[in-house]
Amino acid sequence: MVCFVFPGQGSQFKGMGGSLFAEFPVFTQKANAILDYSIEELCLHDSLDQLQHTEFTQPALYVVNALHYMKKVQELGRKPDYTAGHSLGEYNALFAAGAFDFETGLKLVKMRGELMSRAKGGGMAAIIGLDEQGVRDVLIQYGFRSLDIANYNSPRQIVISGPLADVKLAITRFETVPGVSMAVLLKTSGAFHSRYMEAIAEEYEKYVFPIQVKPLDIPVISNVNARCYQPDEMHTNLVKQLTSPVKWTETIRYLMGLGEIEFVEVGAGKVLTGLIRRIQAESEPLIISEQGCDVDPRISHLSSSLSTSISISQLGSPQFKQDYSLKYPYIQSGMYYGISSSEMVVKMARAGMLGFLGVDGLDLREIRNEVRLIQSKLSPSETFGVNLVHHMSHPEKETDIIDLLLELNVKVIEVSSFLGITPAIAKFRARGLRRTASGEVVADHKIIAKISRPEIAEVFLSPIPHSLIQDMLAQRLLSSEEARLLQEIPSAEDICVESETGGSNLCSSPYALLPTILQLRDRMMEKYKYMRQIRIGAAGGIGSPDGVVAAFMLGADFIVTGSINQLTVEARISNTAKNLLQQANVQDFQYAPIGELFEIGIKAPVLKKGLLYPARANKLYDLYRTYNSIEEIDQHDRKMIEDKYFYQSFEEIYLKVKQSSHPLDVDKMERNPKQKMAEIFKWYLKHATQLALIGDANHSVDFQIRSSPALGAFNEWVKGSHLEDWRNRHVDVIGMKLMEASAKVLNSRVHALLVD
Known part of the structure; x- marks a missing residue:
């Protein structure tokens, strides 16, 4: 060739x-x-x-x-x-x-x-002798956050770009670094191929x-x-x-x-x-199971020719990959308490996949530090996002997080457990809206909504509700131009369909749910005459190449994985918990209540093998449904919970709950005995999560480890390989392995069909 x-x-x-x-x-x-x-x-x-x-x-x-x-x-x-x-x-x-x-x-x-x-005041410099990571390390070490990597010319010739004064200063720093053979200012008039060209x-x-x-x-x-x-x-x-x-x-x-x-x-x-x-x-050739590019990719590749080869690049939506600057239509979903850590998100972005930082359970200071750490390690062209969980009882938490993300210039969020559009979501979606020369409304801030029910999907496939826009206008939370443009785009840029992953739709099958949402998407596109296609992704049960193939064959534009990423080096959960997860197979999970939505019976799959947490959490929910107050619980159950679940009395737990609660919430608990009971029981759920995060071996039976059969499927798939041990699993590697293997599986299936 x-x-x-x-x-x-x-x-x-x-x-x-x-x-x-x-x-x-x-x-x-x-x-x-x-x-x-x-x-x-x-x-x-x-x-x-x-x-x-x-x-x-x-x-x-x-x-x-x-x-x-x-x-x-x-x-x-x-x-x-x-x-x-x-x-x-x-x-x-x-x-x-x-x-x-x-x-x-x-x-x-x-x-x-x-x-x-017209670009003035910028410059570029070639750094010869260091690889990409070496250049990034020097930029971070000396605090050159104003500089971007502009050209990857060869493995050891990297060009940096940014304000001219900073480029010149960086040259003097690089000249002192061992391994640098040359750092030279290039003859350019501006900071080309950088954020300064926006x-x-x-x-x-x-x-x-x-x-x-x-x-x-x-x-x-x-x-x-x-x-x-x-x-x-x-x-x-x-x-x-x-x-x-x-x-x-x-x-x-x-x-x-x-x-x-x-x-x-x-x-x-x-x-x-x-x-x-x-x-x-x-460097070595980049082998990604592709046989080349097609002259016109719009031509169907499922032809009668046995030489036809389906490649990774043909999986998923090309426009989705383009819009998010990705190589693969693959998302790592956000996991609470920073389990999907900054390290995980950076790995994903550098590999051309989209990772979400899990911030539920973190305070604003922790979120700020994590986001800034991610931004310091990635170039502006590398995409990442933050996961936002619905706080039904405390909407101000959503607002505080969104305000922080806007301040930090985070452009992509994944929203989970939302039953409708909240002011925080509308505010994020509105910022940076503009109309292009072609008349299209473009949103700088992208929302990927995780849903598990058609009626919730319809909410996110529709524009922001007019009543909410009017309320926000009255409160001066939106400009009049933002309000106009919001009515021309869907509430979410893209939709992720979650099936068999808990939440408000415990038993939904992907074979029923995903096609239903795809049809709904098409109807909503026609109804609102959107100019940009809304992509539909699949989540839930994806832990093997066959699961990936099934999702794409059902029509998914992208896939989203969760549980399998929990058992990686980058996941911020204890080694004790990871060792338990490594032993899991597909049958070793059970649905149990989750904290914020405990009162309305929302459950999610958790690890049950070797643990008592699922049974204990479900017991607490049954008691909550049966009784109206702590005092009504019979003495046998009360003693069992205090001695074996909590290791302390209800009164001691309630004191802890009051100390960590807002005065208004304390007032609600004092006036409503059932609410008081719920908050005491929810303490156990949160405590069980913390035990798993820190790896308290003395109370390992109480670990809450939110995971699903997808991880069991992945464990089985890698059995006997070097990835069997979680210490060899890196989030970017398992993502690429799944994508590569799925292309091979799909090729073999198509080949078998053609032969038959």
């Missing part, structure tokens, strides 16, 4: 293009007409010293690269099998693949160069989206995600490219993983040829 690679800014030199302008006079004249100056004079003579200025550099390189491409095709008598371009060079890759004609590409590049030339990207978006593009004739590898362009990605990728790092190392590794391939640099200079040699020498 042959891959043509096209260089970007930095490869220009006086004299580039040579005789090509005379060989392709029609294209040269077209370029002159669009640019309103002589492209030949600029490239060959540069008498006005303009070639190093961005607004001239980019059109010049695009034209020269395009002419070289046409010449190369004439010489070889064939087109390449793949194309890729470094930054600006990606426009030539797309031109070669038939996305647009020569003139359209030049107009795009001309506008791009003009806008990027304003430029917004302007460019207005120009890009009206441009008509065509299906690709040749697969093109994107700078943004180092994978093949998917349907309808082109406009979005070209805009995102301005703020996202150039993943050149991963691009080449991905292509290396497709098989024997020859790289041919087409255009000005040989910069990419040198980088590719270093990548090939210093």
